[in-house]
């Protein structure tokens with residue numbers, strides 16, 4: 001059954017995902033450290049404003065935080081770190097800011113890729129590739145290719161990502177398969193549906209962190225966050241430290257995840 005679905009998904013997406021997906025097993029959450037941590041990295045603009053700096057300086061400083069937090073996540077034994085870097089709604093920002101944000105993956109990878117390879121990190125991306133400048137996409141695709149066999153931390157960038165967009169994409173693929181009589185309606189189950197999402201071979205996030213004091217999801221992983229533990233901090237992303245990540249994980253460890261049942265184990 002799983003094999004059939006995988007073939008259908010790949011056929012429907014008509015992408016070259018096969019290589020990337022090969023050999024990747026679905027990871028299960030560990031008892032203590034959350035296997036999959038996702039972060040909405042917010043507050044760069046306000047960080048800059050408080051210092052009378054242009055907004056892009058906040059993004060620049062935010063990239064330094066990414067460097068530190070990736071190292072820390074790896075050291076803590078987190079298996080997957082998903083970083084929300086650019087939403088489908090962020091195109092509404094001034095062109096200068098968008099251009100700068102789109103240059104950051106390249107800049108980050110130029111300085112960090114060697115170390116990431118050394119650390120056995122596997123780089124991935126979720127989001128729509130269209131509209132992303134070709135130089136940015138090339139840097140990511142190259143990094144993805146170079147690290148696809150790595151078995152350590154999965155560093156997953158959500159770039160030009162929108163949760164609603166992702167769901168609509170999945171629905172369109174499924175509808176096409178039904179139209180072509182390759183699928184029946186009763187085969188659309190929760191499990192099968194999830195294979196059509198950008199996160200097809202990743203477990204759902206165990207812990208979501210959002211910085212900057214905003215208490216919202218902002219179109220991030222709408223399907224996948226169904227039972228994710230949420231942790232918010234007022235701290236702006238450029239100020240987020242390794243200790244803050246530890247604090248979030250400690251809070252997670254104190255939660256009881258019941259998934260709708262009466263009793264639940266500790267995370």
Ligand code: IPE
Pocket residue numbers: 041042043044045046047085086087090101212
């Ligand atoms: C997060 O910081 C970075 C992105 C959304 C790309 P913001 O740029 O949203 O910072 P604030 O929320 O305006 O402070």
Ligand code: IPE
Pocket residue numbers: 040041042043084085086087090214216218
């Ligand atoms: C969410 O932050 C998107 C990213 C961090 C990439 P925003 O700053 O875009 O979200 P809103 O507009 O405050 O909801």
Ligand code: MG
Pocket residue numbers: 042043044
């Ligand atoms: Mg913001």
